[in-house]
Amino acid sequence: MKIKSLTNMQWIGCITLVLFLGLASIVKFQLGLLHPFDQTITDFVRSDYPNWNTFFVTITKFGDPISIGLISIIVFSFLYLKKFKRAAIWFASGVIGISTIGNSVLKLIFMRERPTLEHLVTEHTYSFPSGHSTGSMVVYGMILLLLPLVVKQKSLRFILQFALALLILGIGTSRIYSGVHYPSDVLGGYLFGLSWLLLSYPIYKGVHHE
Known part of the structure; x- marks a missing residue:
């Protein structure tokens, strides 16, 4: 059987995966090294706290399990009913395998406690990696990549993809601002989810027949 070489996207995915593993190793064994990075970014994001509370509490809801779950069911059902079955399978595998099971297992491995800042939202699980960040990258990232199946107008597709990218960025930022990550x-969370997208999308594209 002939083994195909990795695509450029998959090579980048390998890099993001290595970066994730490196970050995870620091979290597990040298957590103190991250303090300057975490403190600097947190201070910057929360520099105008609490003026943006309502905005970021609203944005963060787009990445919570209920929102991600409902959106995932709608997207999966749409893809399946429209006969984009391979796309539906790829989408479901990302949601279930990476965003849900994978991220939950990682939290139990690292068991990082959440920041001691005031929390604008209630959370009960461990901190690393951020489930909202992983979920938004995986779910909204897959939607972004699958848009060409249903949106043929390039300008409209670009606007929607740009909006999805901003939403992903906004959700991650909201977790820092809210004091829970x-x-x-x-x-x-971003690196974990992005690695999945970059490594798996070329496989889906190589076998799909939509």
């Missing part, structure tokens, strides 16, 4: 938690 360190910036390194958010970075970890």
